[in-house]
Amino acid sequence: IKIIFSCIFVAFLAIRWTSNFDAESLRGAKVLVTGSSKGIGEQMAYHYARFGAKIVITARSKDTLQKVVEKCLSLGAQEAFYIAADMSNESDLDRVVDFALKKLGGLDYLVLNHIGSTRVAMWDGDVEHAKWLMKINFFSYIQMAWKALPSLEKNKGSLVIVSSLAGKMPSPLTAPYVSTKSALNGFFGSLRHELAMKKSNVSISVCTLGLIDTETAMSKVKGKVNMPAYPATEAALNIIITGATRQPELFYPWFTYIWTLTKDWIPSFTDYVVQRSYNYNP
Numbered sequence: 406i407k408i409i410f411s412c413i414f415v416a417f418l419a420i421r422w423t424s425n426f427d428a429e430s431l432r433g434a435k436v437l438v439t440g441s442s443k444g445i446g447e448q449m450a451y452h453y454a455r456f457g458a459k460i461v462i463t464a465r466s467k468d469t470l471q472k473v474v475e476k477c478l479s480l481g482a483q484e485a486f487y488i489a490a491d492m493s494n495e496s497d498l499d500r501v502v503d504f505a506l507k508k509l510g511g512l513d514y515l516v517l518n519h520i521g522s523t524r525v526a527m528w529d530g531d532v533e534h535a536k537w538l539m540k541i542n543f544f545s546y547i548q549m550a551w552k553a554l555p556s557l558e559k560n561k562g563s564l565v566i567v568s569s570l571a572g573k574m575p576s577p578l579t580a581p582y583v584s585t586k587s588a589l590n591g592f593f594g595s596l597r598h599e600l601a602m603k604k605s606n607v608s609i610s611v612c613t614l615g616l617i618d619t620e621t622a623m624s625k626v627k628g629k630v631n632m633p634a635y636p637a638t639e640a641a642l643n644i645i646i647t648g649a650t651r652q653p654e655l656f657y658p659w660f661t662y663i664w665t666l667t668k669d670w671i672p673s674f675t676d677y678v679v680q681r682s683y684n685y686n687p
């Protein structure tokens with residue numbers, strides 16, 4: 406019964422926010438998307454471009470960024486710029502936000518999406534890797550968000566955080582990654598309360614994604630997991646709509662929401678299913 410009610414609730418939310426979405430609201434919107442040289446970030450750049458937004462994209466590989474910018478302009482972006490930066494480098498973080506503020510004349514959306522590379526493997530005690538990953542996947546997010554906040558406040562803007570089901574429901578073989586996503590959920594959940602208490606203009610959307618068919622994800626999980634992957638372009642569009650309609654959360658695909666509930670309602674069953682979704686033969 407709980408599961409049926411949850412499905413109805415999710416369907417209701419999905420219908421409500423997609424029907425509220427006004428594509429015109431993104432025409433001319435000033436958007437910074439991180440991790441946008443490939444995968445979901447690249448697809449977000451193309452959607453924003455089709456909606457006629459002004460965008461800045463960033464990642465480390467300059468050549469790829471250049472190609473993505475060219476495609477964005479051909480798809481209809483009012484303006485498109487790129488800046489190469491490494492999110493493990495503290496000085497790059499402010500540099501990227503300053504670049505976007507200057508090129509676009511402010512920000513309406515900051516979409517934090519980048520992640521550092523990590524192995525899909527049993528935890529091997531490599532604390533240095535966990536610290537490095539935390540720097541890229543978590544600390545860079547909170548620094549960039551803080552830097553962009555005054556402009557977002559002025560423009561009644563939105564912070565969009567790309568998180569993962571792994572941040573709500575720990576999965577095996579990715580302990581450092583799971584930690585960074587849990588930290589994001591905690592931090593931005595707390596910040597959302599504070600902004601609401603301050604009657605801020607800024608909305609925060611935290612996006613919980615299941616497995617998405619990006620090249621990186623598919624190559625990392627190959628032969629290791631038994632679960633379906635969902636299209637990056639659709640995930641990207643859902644993230645954009647969630648930000649544009651100022652919804653606090655996205656669950657994509659929709660049933661990821663059910664998983665976050667079953668972990669509390671029927672934990673032993675959820676543990677059983679999670680552990681059997683991975684191929685591991687000691």
Ligand code: NDP
Pocket residue numbers: 439440441442443444445446463464465466469490491492493517518519520521522541567568569570614615616617618619620621622
């Ligand atoms: P990809 O690996 O496809 O893309 C990652 C992006 O981040 C690339 O543009 C990459 O470009 C950039 N990047 C990597 N390292 C750095 C760095 N040190 N500094 C700056 N940029 C960097 O990732 P996905 O598209 O698969 O994932 C995007 C988001 O979606 C992530 O937040 C991820 O956690 C989330 N997600 C993805 C899922 C999936 O199954 N794909 C599932 C759940 C959540 P470059 O290498 O050129 O720097």
